[in-house]
Amino acid sequence: MPQDFLIIGGGVVGMAAAYGLARRGRRVAVLDEHDGSLRASRGNAGLVWVQGKGSGMPRYAELSLHSSEVWPEFAEELTARTGIDLEYERRGGVxxxxxxxxxxxxQAEYRALYASTPALEAVRWSYLDREALLEHLPGLGERVHGGTWSPHDGHCNPLSLLRALYAACQSLGVDYRPATPASAIEATGAGFTVRTPGGTFTSERLILAAGLGGRQLAPALGLSGRVRPVRGQVLVTERLPQGGRLPSPQIRQTASGGYLIGDVLEEVGDDTGVTLETIHQLGERAVQIYPDLARARLVRTWGALRVMTPDGNPVYEASRRFPGAYNLSCHSGITLAAFHAEELAEAIDNDRLEAAYGDFSGARFDVQATG
Known part of the structure; x- marks a missing residue:
């Protein structure tokens, strides 16, 4: 029996959509690649973040705010269903x-963004100088000027989130196929056929959540393949006593005690390597932020690739050439996971993706290119 939905891509975006659809009673299969594939879901910092999301596209900011508001319930539901602690915390961020x-x-960017639509007037934030930030970031270094604080921000363990989504999907009957990359997709009168090294799969409808793999797969379905890799590098310290410090894009302490240090954007193609120059810069900045980390040992480092669209905002689109095919692409899969599992899954299930989220279509890039 064919599936209701085939989802190509088993990262956080694809699995959140699979969970949302399976929770609505749909038959879902997920075709995933190998462990050695380019995986943003396993290389990110785990921020559930609102600040700054959506500059130039306020609707994206609205989705980020909404998703952060429903994340506590989303995390509680996943943990109740699977027993997996997502290590989610929402005490604010800087x-x-x-x-x-x-x-x-x-500050000028935030003032313009959060005054752009009535919905964003609900965003709470303020700029705090270094002395005021000490309440939120004990031990903050004197070379830091200050920072924007918001109560909407938080963080989680992204690997635990992904594991919980796998477990929840399995409990709902999702057919998850690892090491089964899509090699060809064909639209048929009854839906879609996907060929893989492990066999052929059919479904009535198809969702691309393939990350950078969308570059090859999306155009043949009349969908946007305009994504590029942007590398980030991350340092991890040894486990240290909890310091009560709020997370930031630059550095956060995990539930296990280690500090994740990152926040670099590098245009280096598909290279996931690490460089001594960047590692040195990250370590130097971490010590500027928290001087006590000068004594901490580094235990590992990695490079990972963000999935970046031309304007940095998500793509949610339905194919006009091949009805029933959809494309989901964003670099904010952790923050938006709660939204993807609820409202976005509902819009896809009801075939209202274009009606509800048409401003996120990849067709906007063609307009920009010819404008």
């Missing part, structure tokens, strides 16, 4: 600034 010029630019 985006750090190192000088007055950076601080002024960030």
């Amino acid at each position: 985006d750090l600034c190192f000088d007055a010029e950076q601080a002024e630019a960030l």
Whole structure:
């Protein structure tokens, strides 16, 4: 019997959509690649973040705010269903600034963004100087100018989130196929046929959540394949006593005690390597933020690739050439996971993706290119 949905891509985006659809009673199969594939879901910092999301596209900011508001219930539901602790915490977050010029630019950006639509007037944030930030970031270094604080932000363990989504989907009957990359997709009168090294799969409808794999797979379905890799590098310290410090894009302490240090954007193609120069820069900045980390040992580092669209905002689109085919692409899969599992899954299930989220179509890039 064919599936109701075939989802190509078993990262956080694909699995959140699979969970949402299976929870609505749909038959779902997920075709995933090998463990050695480019996986943003396993290389990110685990932030559930609102600050700054959506500059230039306020609707994205609205989705980020909404998803952060429903994340506590989403996390509680996944844990109740699977017994897996997502290590989710929402005590607020801080985006750090190192000088007055950076601080002024960030505040101007936030003032413009959060005044752009009535829905964003609900976003709470304020700029705090270093002395005021000490309440939220004990031991903050004197070379930090300050930062924007918001109560909407939080963080989780992204690997635990992904594991919980796998377990929840399995409990709902999702047919998860690892090491089964899609090699060819054909639209038929009855739906879609996907050929893989492990066999052929059929479904009435198809969702691409393939990350960077969408570059090859999406255009043949009349969908946007305009994504590119942007590398981030991350340092991890040894486990240290909990410092009560709020997370930031630059550094956060995990539930196990280690600090994740990152926040770099590198245009290096598909290279997931690490470089001594960047590792040195990250370590130097971490010590500027928290001088006590100068004594901490580093235990590992990694590089991972973000899935970035031309304007940095998500793509949610339905194919007009091949009705029943959809494309989901974003670099904010952790923050938006709660939204993907609920409202987005509902819109896809009801075939209302274009009606509800048409402004996120990849067709906007063609307009920009010809405008």
